[in-house]
Amino acid sequence: xxxxxxxxxxxxxxxxxxxxxxxxxxxxxxxxxxxxxxxxxxxxxxxxxxxxxxxxxxxxxxxxxxxxxxxxxxxxxxxxxxxxxxxxxxxxxxxxxxxxxxxxxxxxxxxxxxxxxxxxxxxxxxxxxxxxxxxx
Amino acid sequence: xxxxxxxxxxxxxxxxxxxxxxxxxxxxxxxxxxxxxxxxxxxxxxxxxxxxxxxxxxxxxxxxxxxxxxxxxxxxxxxxxxxxxxxxxxxxxxxxxxxxxxxxxxxxxxxxxxxxxxxxxxxxxxxxxxxxxxxxxxxxxxxxxxxxxxxxxxxxxxxxxxxxxxxxxxxxxxxxxxxxxxxxxxxxxxxxxxxxxxxxxxxxxxxxxxxxxxxxxxxxxxxxxxxxxxxxxxxxxxxxxxxxxxxxxxxxxxxxxxxxxxxxxxxxxxxxxxxxxxxxxxxxxxxxxxxxxxxxxxxxxxxxxxxxxxxxxxxxxxxxxxxxxxxxxxxxxxxxxxxxxxxxxxxxxxxxxxxxxxxxxxxxxxxxxxxxxxxxxxxxxxxxxxxxxxxxxxxxxxxx
Numbered sequence: 001x002x003x004x005x006x007x008x009x010x011x012x013x014x015x016x017x018x019x020x021x022x023x024x025x026x027x028x029x030x031x032x033x034x035x036x037x038x039x040x041x042x043x044x045x046x047x048x049x050x051x052x053x054x055x056x057x058x059x060x061x062x063x064x065x066x067x068x069x070x071x072x073x074x075x076x077x078x079x080x081x082x083x084x085x086x087x088x089x090x091x092x093x094x095x096x097x098x099x100x101x102x103x104x105x106x107x108x109x110x111x112x113x114x115x116x117x118x119x120x121x122x123x124x125x126x127x128x129x130x131x132x133x134x135x136x
Numbered sequence: 137x138x139x140x141x142x143x144x145x146x147x148x149x150x151x152x153x154x155x156x157x158x159x160x161x162x163x164x165x166x167x168x169x170x171x172x173x174x175x176x177x178x179x180x181x182x183x184x185x186x187x188x189x190x191x192x193x194x195x196x197x198x199x200x201x202x203x204x205x206x207x208x209x210x211x212x213x214x215x216x217x218x219x220x221x222x223x224x225x226x227x228x229x230x231x232x233x234x235x236x237x238x239x240x241x242x243x244x245x246x247x248x249x250x251x252x253x254x255x256x257x258x259x260x261x262x263x264x265x266x267x268x269x270x271x272x273x274x275x276x277x278x279x280x281x282x283x284x285x286x287x288x289x290x291x292x293x294x295x296x297x298x299x300x301x302x303x304x305x306x307x308x309x310x311x312x313x314x315x316x317x318x319x320x321x322x323x324x325x326x327x328x329x330x331x332x333x334x335x336x337x338x339x340x341x342x343x344x345x346x347x348x349x350x351x352x353x354x355x356x357x358x359x360x361x362x363x364x365x366x367x368x369x370x371x372x373x374x375x376x377x378x379x380x381x382x383x384x385x386x387x388x389x390x391x392x393x394x395x396x397x398x399x400x401x402x403x404x405x406x407x408x409x410x411x412x413x414x415x416x417x418x419x420x421x422x423x424x425x426x427x428x429x430x431x432x433x434x435x436x437x438x439x440x441x442x443x444x445x446x447x448x449x450x451x452x453x454x455x456x457x458x459x460x461x462x463x464x465x466x467x468x469x470x471x472x473x474x475x476x477x478x479x480x481x482x483x484x485x486x487x488x489x490x491x492x493x494x495x496x497x498x499x500x501x502x503x504x505x506x507x508x509x510x511x512x513x514x515x516x517x518x519x520x521x522x523x524x525x526x527x528x529x530x531x532x533x534x535x536x
Contacts, residue, residue, distance in 0.1 A: 087185065087407060087419065087490045091322045093474070094330040094486025103474075108492040125245075126323040128187060128409040128488070129419070 006075035011045035085131035092123040157498040165438030174434035183497030186489035190300035205277035231418035245413025253418035254408030294398035300370035304342030304390035313452035318413020336494035341424035352515025358423030360406035364396025423501035441468035
């Protein structure tokens with residue numbers, strides 16, 4: 001079965017100058033889509049990637065990354081909209097490039113579709129009551 | 137057919153009044169027509185919940201022993217400066233005040249993580265706030281310094297006083313430049329990447345009473361969960377702008393100055409807020425009852441969002457340079473649809489004003505009136521209307 005895994009990758013300093021991702025996709029039959037990347041020489045790098053492929057192959061590839069000391073986190077767990085703080089104004093709706101935020105037609109509350117999020121973080125900056133938090 | 141406020145209040149007392157929200161009224165007028173709607177409905181409740189920078193509180197702490205004259209000295213509340221040019225223990229705190237050590241926009245765009253709006257919210261939520269004040273000392277007020285904590289309960293008065301709230305219509309902000317903008321209308325992406333507006337549309341108080349026919353000085357209102365009053369027209373009140381056939385302003389127009397007891401308010405309807413790169417503000421919830429005294433009121437409450445328009449303004453050029461240019465007009469129906477068309481470009485829309493909360497406020501006000509807790513008022517005096525000839529002034533730079 002084909003799956004898509006969204007992961008946040010943290011590269012230790014010593015891996016930053018190595019072509020880790022390209023080595024990985026040549027080794028395993030998977031596709032990758034980089035949503036966000038911040039990789040600077042001599043510094044820890046952070047990358048948000050979607051890996052798509054057969055379930056067991058994707059899992060093997062992720063395990064391989066872990067063995068190279070890349071820290072892995074599933075993206076889903078990193079994104080939160082705090083319902084207690086949110087006022088449902090909808091300023092995030094216009095900012096989001098992938099329509100991950102939308103008004104619930106009935107309640108007029110702002111809903112969040114995690115699957116569409118690419119963690120561009122515009123909503124985090126744009127939220128006037130700081131209800132949206134993204135932690136790597 | 138005309139109803140007086142007294143007749144409507146009598147019906148409220150007897151539990152016979154028909155109270156509906158502005159959303160419900162729009163449907164009623166559409167289905168039954170203005171005449172029938174005016175006959176059947178007694179009060180329409182409106183609501184709005186959005187950032188309103190011209191908001192503030194004045195506080196009276198009570199006198200310590202020995203006394204201090206903070207008036208003319210300095211005062212900080214949780215590190216945020218309050219104005220002291222009043223009597224000994226009266227101070228005034230504005231929503232946009234920030235601590236003197238806040239870097240502002242030196243590291244652009246600044247975060248503005250704390251300020252006046254947040255202090256006001258903390259007070260409403262019953263939190264303890266640090267008061268630090270200094271004075272020069274006098275024979276009658278010998279103390280020169282004070283440092284103490286207080287809560288809302290501990291002090292004599294805490295009054296929310298907002299010189300300009302409840303804007304009647306507002307700009308739709310866009311950015312035609314090629315860089316990101318950080319404004320009081322939120323983050324604006326380059327090249328018309330998004331558009332932000334700030335109005336509750338058909339629930340917005342002054343859009344349902346566009347000619348200030350029933351809302352005036354002395355009108356009792358829902359203010360942040362408590363009972364408040366309209367005390368004056370708001371600053372920059374601009375009633376003489378171009379209007380539609382129905383009398384709805386096509387530009388930002390009327391505003392209200394409102395007042396209310398902070399001690400009655402709730403943190404659900406009053407929130408400190410901050411715009412990255414711009415500053416701190418206060419999100420204020422206001423609900424105003426509109427008595428349906430005749431068919432004219434029903435007519436205005438029946439104007440659909442398709443017939444209400446807001447101007448699209450470029451915040452990369454026109455707004456900061458105070459140019460009057462408007463890119464185009466869009467209807468509230470389009471704004472609430474999620475995207476607007478500017479030229480050939482379809483632009484996603486965000487809102488600064490919470491429709492969800494506006495609706496909630498209109499519903500709460502409806503239950504207040506139904507329960508008899510809240511009666512409606514005849515204004516003591518009218519707000520300046522379109523006949524006033526008011527022309528909004530700019531500030532010209534002069535040598536002398």
